[in-house]
Amino acid sequence: MPDYFPEDIKRYIIPEAKGELYYQCLGCSAQYPIDKLLYVCPACQEVLLIHDRKKDSLKNIPGPVWQKIFDFRKMLKIPALKGIYRYHEFIGSCIPLDSIIYLGEGHTPVVEANQQLKEKIGLSFFYKNDGQNPSASFKDRGMASALSSIKYLIDQKLISNVIAICASTGDTSASAALYASYFGPLIKSAVLLPHKKVTSQQLSQPLGSGAKVFEIPGVFDDCMKIVEHLSSRYPVILLNSKNAWRILGQESYSYEIAQDFDWKMKDKAIVVPIGNAGNISAVMNGFIKFFEAGIIDALPKIIGVQSEHADPVYRYYLEPDETRRKFVPVNTKPSVAQAAMIGNPVSMPRVIQISKKYNEIAGSRHIFFVQVTEQAIMDWQLQANHNGHIACTQGGECLAGLAKAFELKIVSSHEIAILDATAHAIKFSGFQDLYFNNAIPEDYKISSNPDFINLPSLVLPEDKDLIPSQEKRLNEKDFQGFVKDISDKIAKKLKLEICE
Numbered sequence: 001m002p003d004y005f006p007e008d009i010k011r012y013i014i015p016e017a018k019g020e021l022y023y024q025c026l027g028c029s030a031q032y033p034i035d036k037l038l039y040v041c042p043a044c045q046e047v048l049l050i051h052d053r054k055k056d057s058l059k060n061i062p063g064p065v066w067q068k069i070f071d072f073r074k075m076l077k078i079p080a081l082k083g084i085y086r087y088h089e090f091i092g093s094c095i096p097l098d099s100i101i102y103l104g105e106g107h108t109p110v111v112e113a114n115q116q117l118k119e120k121i122g123l124s125f126f127y128k129n130d131g132q133n134p135s136a137s138f139k140d141r142g143m144a145s146a147l148s149s150i151k152y153l154i155d156q157k158l159i160s161n162v163i164a165i166c167a168s169t170g171d172t173s174a175s176a177a178l179y180a181s182y183f184g185p186l187i188k189s190a191v192l193l194p195h196k197k198v199t200s201q202q203l204s205q206p207l208g209s210g211a212k213v214f215e216i217p218g219v220f221d222d223c224m225k226i227v228e229h230l231s232s233r234y235p236v237i238l239l240n241s242k243n244a245w246r247i248l249g250q251e252s253y254s255y256e257i258a259q260d261f262d263w264k265m266k267d268k269a270i271v272v273p274i275g276n277a278g279n280i281s282a283v284m285n286g287f288i289k290f291f292e293a294g295i296i297d298a299l300p301k302i303i304g305v306q307s308e309h310a311d312p313v314y315r316y317y318l319e320p321d322e323t324r325r326k327f328v329p330v331n332t333k334p335s336v337a338q339a340a341m342i343g344n345p346v347s348m349p350r351v352i353q354i355s356k357k358y359n360e361i362a363g364s365r366h367i368f369f370v371q372v373t374e375q376a377i378m379d380w381q382l383q384a385n386h387n388g389h390i391a392c393t394q395g396g397e398c399l400a401g402l403a404k405a406f407e408l409k410i411v412s413s414h415e416i417a418i419l420d421a422t423a424h425a426i427k428f429s430g431f432q433d434l435y436f437n438n439a440i441p442e443d444y445k446i447s448s449n450p451d452f453i454n455l456p457s458l459v460l461p462e463d464k465d466l467i468p469s470q471e472k473r474l475n476e477k478d479f480q481g482f483v484k485d486i487s488d489k490i491a492k493k494l495k496l497e498i499c500e
């Protein structure tokens with residue numbers, strides 16, 4: 001109950017929609033109002049970010065008071081403030097609470113690695129399980145923000161008859177379809193997927209949410225071009241991370257880490273996989289905003305990880321001389337980190353600008369990019385999950401990246417890493433099946449390590465006629481024989497001894 005809260009924070013506990021947000025172009029710095037739908041700068045076609053004209057007034061509240069506000073807000077039972085909008089003033093400060101959609105996203109668990117796994121890597125680390133979001137990936141953070149912004153425009157009578165579309169490596173479409181479906185007939189959604197390049201679980205999600213699903217031959221980058229073409233010609237709302245609202249919502253990931261670790265970001269390293277580079281842009285931006293508002297007093301290191309089969313960002317930063325760097329899109333090769341298998345990341349301009357600013361504010365290099373093999377991604381994913389985690393292949397990519405960063409001395413044993421398990425393991429269980437059956441297609445360049453293989457064994461009775469089925473139940477004596485026979489076989493396999 002807000003009434004019970006301490007006097008110094010009582011008036012701040014329920015946020016008001018006081019922010020004045022605007023789009024700013026990363027190319028020519030032109031500013032545009034947010035009451036129109038905009039994805040790129042009409043003048044120079046560059047991507048945008050959202051800023052708040054009232055940003056400086058956030059500094060009127062001291063950092064420790066903000067910390068207290070967020071800690072007390074944790075106790076509220078108001079749905080609009082239970083998810084990413086706990087940080088309303090930093091997420092979508094112009095959106096009234098009744099336009100906010102909450103489907104249970106955000107505030108995902110942070111799980112410490114056990115001793116065995118820590119020793120294998122060389123330092124202490126945690127997984128932040130963003131696969132425990134409603135559509136089982138971190139994309140729900142951005143989607144809650146984007147859909148709340150659309151609801152806000154609808155409530156303001158600025159738009160109607162909305163058709164929302166996106167291209168996807170699987171998780172964006174699952175999330176977009178879920179959030180759009182909550183608004184029923186108010187918002188319809190259509191998603192474009194690269195044919196056979198998303199897992200069957202990911203395909204079932206938008207279908208289950210009732211979205212129109214289009215499969216397109218090619219890879220994600222090809223789908224993205226079609227979506228861009230559609231959104232430049234037709235009145236559709238783009239839900240890809242080109243949409244700056246997505247970035248804004250995903251900044252919540254950083255705010256939560258700050259809060260989870262008691263606002264102490266010194267000697268922390270955040271590890272994220274990079275695909276379209278929207279997420280790493282958001283993660284960097286989030287920490288900058290909290291640092292500038294005095295809520296955290298240090299910036300953590302950030303390590304972006306890419307597979308050698310989709311590594312344009314890593315390649316860009318191989319050139320140490322900033323003035324000589326040149327972005328070249330790559331043609332992707334098959335990757336088990338399929339959700340990050342992108343050769344021409346839409347958010348590259350955001351990464352370039354934000355990481356430069358981040359390093360400047362931090363006073364030394366704090367943003368790093370590492371490249372890992374497909375083999376390392378699979379092997380580390382399986383090892384993580386053998387030790388109590390629920391990491392997807394991209395989560396495996398993070399752990400492979402941390403191992404690599406330790407090897408390269410980017411991090412050392414006194415630091416603590418927080419890894420993004422970006423989706424739930426079960427979305428990508430097909431790759432695990434292929435690995436266990438030694439059947440990953442050759443072009444992935446992965447061979448199965450026998451130590452990590454785990455397959456079920458079928459246990460059959462001696463007498464093949466004495467098998468229970470739904471059609472034909474066994475008589476009592478036969479059934480008891482069956483139970484004993486199978487039990488003995490399992491006990492033998494488990495090397496169990498009969499207890500006295």
Ligand SMILES: *Cc1c(COP(=O)(O)O)cnc(C)c1O
Nearest residue numbers: 171275276277278279339422423
């Ligand atoms: C989208 C996605 C990524 C990549 O994030 P970007 O913002 O595109 O860089 C990584 N992992 C999973 C599970 C994803 O769904």
Ligand SMILES: [Zn+2]
Nearest residue numbers: 025028041044
């Ligand atoms: Zn511009």
